[in-house]
Amino acid sequence: MEKSDTTKTIKTKQVENIRIEQMRIMHVDLDYLYDKNKVQQERNISALIQRIKKLQPNTIFLQAFADPDANGSANLVYFTNRHIPVLEDLFQPVVKQIKNQTSVQHVYAWLPLLAWELPNSEQLQYVEHSLGKNEGYIRLSPFSKKNQRIIEEIFTDFIQNNSVDGVLYHDDITLSDYEDSSEAALIMYKKWGFNGTDLLKNPSHPKQMAFAQAKTAYLDQFANHISKLMHQTKPKLLIARNMYAQVSLDKESEKWFSQSMKSTYRHYDYNAIMAMPYMEKATNHRQFYLDLIQQAKKYDPNLSRTIFELQTTNWLTQTPIPTEELANTIKLLKQYGVKHIGYYPDDFIQEHPDISKLKHAFAQNHL
Template sequence: MPCKKIFLLLLFTCIVSIARANEPQFLILNYHDIVGAEGAKPPFNAMDVSIDHLEEQLAWLNKNGYQIISVQRLLDAAAGKASMPNKGILLTFDDGYQSFYTRVFPLLKKHRYPATIALVGNWMEGTEKPDEPGKQLLSWDQVREIQESGLVEIASHSYDLHHAILANPQGNTQASAVTRQYYKAPARYENDEQYRQRIHQSLQKSSEFIFQHTGIRPRVLVWPFGEYNAITVDAAREAGMSITMELNDGSNTLADLATLRRLIIVSNPVLPEFADMISTQRSNNTLRVAHLDMDYLYDKDPKQTEHNLDDVVKRIKNMQINTVFLQAYSDPDGDGNADALYFPNRHLPVKQDLFNRVAWQLKNVARVKVYAWMPILAYQHKLPTDWYVQEWRDGKAQKSRHIYTRLSPFHPEARQFIGEIYEDLAKHCNFDGILFHDDGILSDYEDASPFALAYTRSVWGLPDQFDKLHNSSQMRMAWAQHKTELINQFTDELTHRVRYYRPYIKTARNMYALPLLKPYSEEWYAQSYDSFLKHYDYVAIEAMPFMEEADDPDTWLTQLVKAAGKHADGINKTVFELQAVNWKTQEKLPMPTFIAQLELLKKLGAIHLGYYPDNVYKDQPRLADIQHYFSLSVSQ
């Protein structure tokens, strides 16, 4: 694409972003069953909210200037026929419980508040029972009555997607809407066409089912369990439901109608808790990260692997942290290159179909967010030589001798190869983010391949002869900055491929410390802290003074945090990853040293903390110390 077109596209994107930022924002609250006082006593269902608390919450919203709005108001505003209030609130109630008619509907009529209720087709038809035994559902007569009131939008909660299906060979079940079903006999996964057809049929059937009973087709689709992707959104639109709703926290603008965020109200919050939830939208996202090697967990014996997994999940749960960076590739020789993968894919050997299993157990038992730790370029496979990064050596371009055997980000077929691996990860695994490995580097002698040099000339307007690229520090830095941005843009492309199937994932990228401490070293790495802050949700800095052979580790860490603090959002977006092993001596770091470094980082103002590696077998770092100094339960 010519540079002028790129500039115009970026300018347009900036204008749209500014316009969206200036639009009125609105919140959507999500409730389920509304119970009487007798149902609100412990032990109670975490999804239930008592009627007295709901009344208090609605009164608080009114007192604090919030305006309850309808789906029709959103559509009218999107069409330019109405304006949006500055503090709009949409009320939604999932699953179609009878309490909506007996407890909520009278409140709506009293205050003339609009709301949306989402119905599950096969629950209403009686072919499947609700998730919660004993819960009574609305009758169709009640549905028609609340619809005729003009206050209530009848939404689809799908026909038959509100359940979990088999998701891997180990027996985990996951949300039907976004999971490729696993079949045991013969052992296989649902293919792309089968998956698309299943989703489309369910949503079309839901629309027809509601139409048959109410005479009106639903305009809104509420995703079961909040899970969706680009395929399901397309299917909803084709079924006439242009508005869909998920379950990620946050506010919305009219630009978000295709997938609206909702704040789910759980644990029957008292009024101060509810008020804080509305004010902060649960935005406190301090990270405590354990960085795990799947290669430590894997064993040739599946039973031993399961035993190892149980130990790891128990350990992570006891840590009381919230994030795990989990290796999704196999690197048994520890050279940083992917020899195989832990998920089904088109290109590399599958060491074991394990990543989805481990990630799911960590998410649902240890209650942590899981980032798939993946190489950007370092994949060892029998591929054409010209696909790989080449360095200038002995007067000519040759395959790089770097420990990372990297595919060239300039080679279109290599990029496609990597992109398809990321797609397969997203198709088959349920996870929350990507950690891009630190292999995304190019030295000041790389990439000298014909593809790279031709690109350097045709796109960047720089010389295509290595000697000319290297003849001054200014030229070397210009070349490095372009390479930095090229790799960043490639990871953006990989993120886009993943978000097609997992739209909500966050991104983090590992970064060496030197480009932060000495920005001119970008010339040697093609890494820039400022550019990383712009491209990723988090930058995972390798805060590892012993690896860097720092003369004074404490001074070195102090300089690192202070350097990050000089950048806008530097502290807010940086995970400082300590080392738990001294690789120079191949010994675990003494716990007093590890703890002292943790405490120093906190004292210096670091918000997000992590470490690598975690070793359950050696209790390293020691669990008792992690609980005391590292867990989220520790006051910061």
């Protein structure tokens, strides 16, 4: 799939017809629920259902891939498909229980677009760092025709066998300023008129932003292509993508991530910003949130297509963020007009966040 400007804006009317005006999102890891002991697994699912009933989110982002080594890439999945080994066909049964036993309106499947780890026997091209470093997720190179076909088939298999209201693309739709130097990528860059070998080793190159914008467009158009394939089976499927906060706050960051606000609102129904100040090492959390709101409103004035996804864990210290702090953040976001709010992860084992302390702030229409 080559860079092109022919992709049209997503069907706004479709979103208007079926969207939830104020999404309240619980982002759930199936890895937390899965257990080899099926009795324990059922207990886990029941515990999740009870938490959902207590908190009453109207939307669930549900992990459909397995990440047992927690490296952010998927080498196993929870649904039947042609390419990735299945840990257990667990995704759809959990969706059914959520839909049948709770008031949840929408369930989105959380899936990577590129971050698939297939068996070595496949001999596939992966995203390569020009300096040979191992940075970011392990990702299939999006420039390989073979990889594109595999990704198409993974998503086709998924959408034909699983009933969901939306898909949340993982935060793996990204290439750094040093990526991708695989053979297929270098051939594509040459078609675009860039010397990829030079640009990928020189972040200060004067053509670096133009190069990054070309990569951004390519990635988002490939995502749009996969979305259209799924729309053939489910026309009203909603599409969200996770975006790094820095992309919202610093225009120069497109060079580092190959992501942009403008392109995101063009190609996806929702922009799910990872509004996570601990992850970004922000010193003033309140200002961090206010800056994100200000920047999002430049592209989405009513914030009707912007999701603020909050963190419940400080991954730098591996400690939980107090529920009181999460509740106060939600109140702040609502005060400044944020409509769609979620958090990740929900930890039913430690019962974090504390639903009794979060429920009032999390509810719709309450400041």
